Amino acid sequence: MNSSNKASISSVITELVGHLSQLPGIGPKTAERLAFHIIKTPESKITSLSQSLMKAKQQLTFCKNCFIVTENDPCSICSNEFRDHKTLCIVHNSIDAYAIENTNTYSGSYHILNGSISPINGIGPNELTISQLLMRINNNLPNEIIIATNPTIEGDATSTYIINQIKNDEVKITRLAIGIPIGGDLDYTDNKTLTQAFNSRQPIR
């Protein structure tokens, strides 16, 4: 017997496992579990999922203004006249903007960088949408630019690079607060976060 024997039980499952395990975060074991789940799932649900995947692939694009993943260009945020287009929140990826949208606290617009500066991965400023960001800032000077990059080495490098590129002194630049997350444990908080939380302590009264 050899490993091709597995295929001989069900080539359909082997094929599906192959496709599923190419998805990010889906290992071969999860892929196998998902594939076997199919047999217990009503056909209508699988049809919906399958159609939904195709629809997403065919309809999703990037907003040419803010570069968010959307089916509308310009996106519903950029084209929404009730939003504050004088406030610009800069994030790495669309999923970050969606996360902020989920909080229901922000009503400005976004700019999606499409990644972070990472020399080790060969990603420099030109691979990101930084030139488009600077053009946006020039064309319509914001009152405030909120840097919402990740508080990581790469996120900080990206943020520093962008801040240096914004030559206009009139624009206010802010960044998201760094501190202990809600539900977090001081004891388990790393030194750097704790230091930042101390330094950025807020007056209570």
Added chain:
Amino acid sequence: MNSSNKASISSVITELVGHLSQLPGIGPKTAERLAFHIIKTPESKITSLSQSLMKAKQQLTFCKNCFIVTENDPCSICSNEFRDHKTLCIVHNSIDAYAIENTNTYSGSYHILNGSISPINGIGPNELTISQLLMRINNNLPNEIIIATNPTIEGDATSTYIINQIKNDEVKITRLAIGIPIGGDLDYTDNKTLTQAFNSRQPIR
């Protein structure tokens, strides 16, 4: 702003996330990551995945003999004359049989129980394929029945029930060895496993 605002950015993504997060082991966060991954994936790959899902749903069925998930009935194991049909390995699910097949150590046939006896979940012997197993044993008495249920309370209950139902004394019944897994650490091995490993110790010379 309310939570429906998220849908307003991209209803296509919201829909896909909804479908994906119904899959087992895929939480809303993973579903969201998967959905955003689509935009970076070539359309051909998404088409293949989508078609593969539909194909699996339409073609997969259960082998009427051993109840394994397969597109052929009888399955390629039951219909393979080179396999040993006098040895029967009893497992909970098809995925377990596939795991055993992957080891390339077993060339007998299988019987898939389709779950385990679990009174707390309302699953009794009648919900499993135990009557069909007993019929198979009666029709073609195996030389050996290998119990490969999980070494858990539910797996043990299922195994005990099945053993009690096999009235024929001629048939040899074995179970998979319990012990320390390869790469395991004695220090981290639970008491029951360690006890079993001691009691089942093997002569070296």
